Amino acid sequence: MKKLLLLLTLMGSFVASSQETGTIKGLITDSNGLPLSGATVSIKILMKGTTTNFDGLYTLENIEAGTYDVSVSYIGFAMANYSVLVTGGSTTTLNASLDESSSILDEIVLTANKQPQKITDVPATVNVISARDIEEFPSFNIGELAARQKGVDFVRSGVLGTGINIRGFNSAFNSKNLQVTDDRLSTLIATGLPMGSFSTVTKDDIARVEILLGPNGTLYGPNAHNGLVSTITKNPRQSEGTTFAIGAGNQNVVTARLRHAQVIDDKFSYKFHFERSQGTEFDYVDSVYVGTNSYTELDLDRDFEAEKYGANIFFKPTAGSELSAYYGHSTNSNIGITNAGRNQIKDWTIDELQLKFVSKNFFANTYYTWSNTEDTYAINQRTQNYVSFIQNGFSEEEARERSFTEQWFPTGPDTGIALQRGALFKDDSRRFNAEGQYNNRWNEFYLTLGAQYQLDMADSKGTYLLDQGGIDIGQTGVYTQLEYKLEDSGWGFLLGGRIDNHDLYGNNFIPKLAVTKKINDGTFRLTYGKGIAVPSILNLKGNLFGGLVLGNGEGFTLANGTVIPRLQVETINSYEIGYKGKLSDKLFVDTNAYYNQSDNFISPLVNVAAGSPVELVGNTPIGELVPGSNGAFVLSYLNFGSVDTYGVDVGLNYYFNDNFRAVFNYSYFGRSLDKNDLNNDGNLDGQVLESELPINTPNNKFSLGFHYAKSKFYGAMYGRFVQKYDFFSGINVAAETQDLDGDGVNEIVENARVGRTWNYGQLGGFTVDANAGYNFSESLSLGLSITNLFNAEIREFVASPVISPLVSFELKYKTNFFKRKASNVN
Known part of the structure; x- marks a missing residue:
């Protein structure tokens, strides 16, 4: 008898609970009636949301009875907001048709x-x-x-x-x-x-x-x-x-x-x-x-x-x-x-x-x-x-x-x-x-x-x-x-x-x-x-026009002893x-x-040899790195x-x-x-x-x-x-x-x-x-x-x-x- 009473109590509690919650479901389309797959449907106050499936369908379950603001959004379309009454133990249908954003304020x-x-x-x-x-x-x-x-x-x-x-x-x-x-x-x-x-x-x-x-x-x-x-x-x-x-x-x-x-x-x-x-x-x-x-x-x-x-x-x-x-x-x-x-x-x-x-x-x-x-x-x-x-x-x-x-x-x-x-x-x-x-x-x-x-x-x-x-x-x-x-x-x-x-x-x-x-x-x-x-690879390792343009991945040393550090x-x-x-x-x-x-x-390209010819690129003489170059004009x-x-x-x-x-x-x-x-x-x-x-x-x-x-x-x-x-x-x-x-x-x-x-x-x-x-x-x-x-x-x-x-x-x-x-x- 006690087990039967307990079972009846649990069943009553379950029925009462199901009657206190409801469901929202529906279809989301664009203005031409094409279902939108992946649209977001959410109730912010409940921190609850879902996305539409292949056919634009969605379901939000276990929502306590009451009136809620429901928002529907999709990238490139204006967000839509609806006031929806949820009744315990029943399903409320909310269908929405979204328009392409005509106002910047509505952009997603x-x-x-x-x-x-x-x-x-x-x-x-x-x-x-x-x-x-x-x-x-x-x-x-x-x-x-x-x-x-x-x-x-x-x-x-x-x-x-x-x-x-x-x-x-x-x-x-x-x-x-x-x-x-x-x-x-x-x-x-x-x-x-x-x-x-x-x-x-x-x-x-x-x-x-x-x-x-x-x-x-x-x-x-x-x-x-x-x-x-x-x-x-x-x-x-x-x-x-x-x-x-x-x-x-x-x-x-x-x-x-x-x-x-x-x-x-x-x-x-x-x-x-x-x-x-x-x-x-x-x-x-x-x-x-x-x-x-x-x-x-x-x-x-x-x-x-x-x-x-x-x-x-x-x-x-x-x-x-x-x-x-x-x-x-x-x-x-x-x-x-x-x-x-x-x-x-x-x-x-x-x-x-x-x-x-x-x-x-x-x-x-x-x-x-x-x-x-x-x-x-x-x-x-x-x-x-x-x-x-x-x-x-x-x-x-x-x-x-x-x-x-x-x-x-x-x-x-x-x-x-x-x-x-x-x-x-x-x-x-x-x-x-x-x-x-x-x-x-x-x-x-x-x-x-x-x-x-x-x-x-x-x-x-x-x-x-x-x-x-x-x-x-x-x-x-x-x-x-x-x-x-x-x-x-x-x-x-x-x-x-x-x-x-x-x-x-x-x-x-x-x-x-x-x-x-x-x-x-x-x-x-x-x-x-x-x-x-x-720095890009060209910034670092460029070698254009026989050394007239060189990347600065290793730094330069000029003939007058000036050291130009490598790019950071x-x-x-x-x-x-x-x-x-x-x-x-x-x-x-x-x-x-x-x-x-x-x-x-x-910087943009600048002539690093304006004051004195380039002698070394890193630790390598410029003539070895670029045969024929005397380093007198080098852009880097x-x-x-x-x-x-x-x-x-x-x-x-x-x-x-x-x-x-x-x-x-x-x-x-x-x-x-x-x-x-x-x-x-x-x-x-x-x-x-x-x-x-x-x-x-x-x-x-x-x-x-x-x-x-x-x-x-x-x-x-x-x-x-x-x-x-x-x-x-x-x-x-x-x-x-x-x-x-x-x-x-x-x-x-x-x-x-x-x-x-x-x-x-x-x-x-x-x-x-x-x-x-x-x-x-x-x-x-x-x-x-x-x-x-x-x-x-x-x-x-x-x-x-x-x-x-x-x-x-x-x-x-x-x-x-x-x-x-x-x-x-x-």
């Missing part, structure tokens, strides 16, 4: 902390180029959209060439901003430069681009120094169908693209993409000086072409995890600008192979990158080589053939010697990367823990590196990040740290701190972050205060002020002492209505150079000058843009002003007339030869860009894009032409034949 971003967060919660300044921005921009080069972002220095060097810089000290070889694509480094192996047009992904497969301002080295490692650019591609489960696009424009531009994505079943999906583009660069020739005479660039080929393709396959072992494999390839021929002259890039290929696993708490990623070119060459050096042979009586055929590797130096009236002045660049480099990460949440406490490994295997076949037998450099990083969020009070705290071990530079510690405070519809933040820039790791300590949020129902603001302290700043890289920089970024978005909005961005950048610190003496003459640490960044810039989209029409117009500024990078000069050392003589003269190049004057000015399009149906659209609409005479980069208007048309056809139907949840 991924890059800042490697997990989805509402943009107002992120303790950093983040610019987002959304899928809608990309869809409504009818140009094959989406890099142009970076010109519309706050805090970003955008430059255009031609039809194909676009680049960005963040917070100062740009150059023609700028590797201070890390670029990643789907958790893969998008940088060249030996130089560390962004891949840019070498990328293996195509425009139609890009879901979004997130640009973070300031150091982000704790989670992403060395060289996320001044900023981070993260490109995220589309998952086929949210982008099924086929897209075919063709485009054309002036400068003989023609492009064609194809993308197809399909979900096979609840386990497998796939996608593939292809692109072919070609055109002709602006009619511009960079002068090459031999002695006092100038010559046009030899065999200049202004035609460019690019081909890229790739494919992904996705497998879901469970409803909440995904395994994906990717292969991508690109082949490129174009003109590239360097700080030692322009390069004729010929059939440079990039290949990438990646395997990645993602689940709620675990992330694993490994990929292999390889780079190859056989025929790329430096135009400036090859032209000098060619002239040396022609001037000394060699035939045209022999001069052209030998110009790739040699330069002729006369030793008498009818005698001479050919020295190695190689202009040819070969590359057969490899890179291996691996990363593992664990993340979890316990109430208000969030943990991220991970490790990364990278092995760079550079091989120039002896053409531009001191790399007989190849150069292998490895680095390992271990990181953790802790977050504590007090939802009731609005306070948030973040503490992160990374220990990065480099084969050449040992251990470096990279910390990160942040405090945030939510107030009404906005968030204040105070952050500190450290970044490091490890550059560090930056950044302090930032910012606010982002709504000032009214229609006005959103994101603003920051920052102060940076840089130590061991890695140095560390400066201490440089302080500071600035302000302001971004305003005003929404007149759902169809029309305006954007205003303003940035100021300044610096303070200690002229009493001889470590800042770039030319080693015992005097520190402002020009020896070139800022290469405008002090002031702003842009004003208008976006309109209604029914089947969309359009945008952007005006961009960049204050005139000086730019120095290696042999390249773009600056106003000035007396650098105060001796009464102008070393820099505008519209005249300066050193080994022609100085056309300062960069910058005002331009207007516009784009518009019309959707004839859900499948067919036509777009038009115009860069420099009013033909302003503006030069944006060194060794580059005045940018004329660029006009491009794009016709796009999309099908959703494989689109899945929403499941019935009842």
Whole structure:
């Protein structure tokens, strides 16, 4: 009897308990009814949440009876909030349809902390180029959209060439901003430069681009120094169908693209993409000086072409995890600008192979990158080589053939010697990367823990590196990040740290701190972050043009006894205060002020032999290391002492209505150079000058843009002003007339030869860009894009032409034949 009573009591308790709790379930779709797999559904007050499965379905169980605020979010879509009544012992259905983010306030971003967060919660300044921005921009080069972002220095060097810089000290070889694509480094192996047009992904497969301002080295490692650019591609489960696009424009531009994505079943999906583009660069020739005479660039080929393709396959072992494999390839021929002259890039290929696993708490990623070119060459050096042979009586055929590797130096009236002045660049480099990460949440406490490994295997076949037998450099990083969020009070705290071990530079510690405070519809933040820039393999082991450019991995000793130390790791300590949020129902603001302290700043190329010839490279006589070199003229890289920089970024978005909005961005950048610190003496003459640490960044810039989209029409117009500024990078000069050392003589003269190049004057000015399009149906659209609409005479980069208007048309056809139907949840 006692056992029966006990059993009845337990059963009654169980029934009572089940009646006191309920369940919420439902379906999450996009505005077209396509189920969203992986959307987050959460009840913050209960610290309870889940993600949707393959069919967009979710279930939240064991919820105490009551009324709750339920939030639904997905990257690239506006967050939705609902008030839901849960009744004990029953199931409440909550279906939600999410719209693509139309307001910046609603954006969900991924890059800042490697997990989805509402943009107002992120303790950093983040610019987002959304899928809608990309869809409504009818140009094959989406890099142009970076010109519309706050805090970003955008430059255009031609039809194909676009680049960005963040917070100062740009150059023609700028590797201070890390670029990643789907958790893969998008940088060249030996130089560390962004891949840019070498990328293996195509425009139609890009879901979004997130640009973070300031150091982000704790989670992403060395060289996320001044900023981070993260490109995220589309998952086929949210982008099924086929897209075919063709485009054309002036400068003989023609492009064609194809993308197809399909979900096979609840386990497998796939996608593939292809692109072919070609055109002709602006009619511009960079002068090459031999002695006092100038010559046009030899065999200049202004035609460019690019081909890229790739494919992904996705497998879901469970409803909440995904395994994906990717292969991508690109082949490129174009003109590239360097700080030692322009390069004729010929059939440079990039290949990438990646395997990645993602689940709620675990992330694993490994990929292999390889780079190859056989025929790329430096135009400036090859032209000098060619002239040396022609001037000394060699035939045209022999001069052209030998110009790739040699330069002729006369030793008498009818005698001479050919020295190695190689202009040819070969590359057969490899890179291996691996990363593992664990993340979890316990109430208000969030943990991220991970490790990364990278092995760079550079091989120039002896053409531009001191790399007989190849150069292998490895680095390992271990990181953790802790977050504590007090939802009731609005306070948030973040503490992160990374220990990065480099084969050449040992251990470096990279910390990160942040405090945030939510107030009404906005968030204040105070952050500190450290970044490091490890010298690239080219910085350390470069050997260009027969020793005229040498890497500084071992240090130099000059004939007068002066010792120039080897390159050290550059560090930056950044302090930032910012606010982002709504000032009214229609006005959103994101603003920051920052102060940076840089130590061991890695310089652009400078002549280290200005005071005396180089005698030793490390402990090796320069004549043994580079046969034929007397060390009288050697360009290399140095560390400066201490440089302080500071600035302000302001971004305003005003929404007149759902169809029309305006954007205003303003940035100021300044610096303070200690002229009493001889470590800042770039030319080693015992005097520190402002020009020896070139800022290469405008002090002031702003842009004003208008976006309109209604029914089947969309359009945008952007005006961009960049204050005139000086730019120095290696042999390249773009600056106003000035007396650098105060001796009464102008070393820099505008519209005249300066050193080994022609100085056309300062960069910058005002331009207007516009784009518009019309959707004839859900499948067919036509777009038009115009860069420099009013033909302003503006030069944006060194060794580059005045940018004329660029006009491009794009016709796009999309099908959703494989689109899945929403499941019935009842």
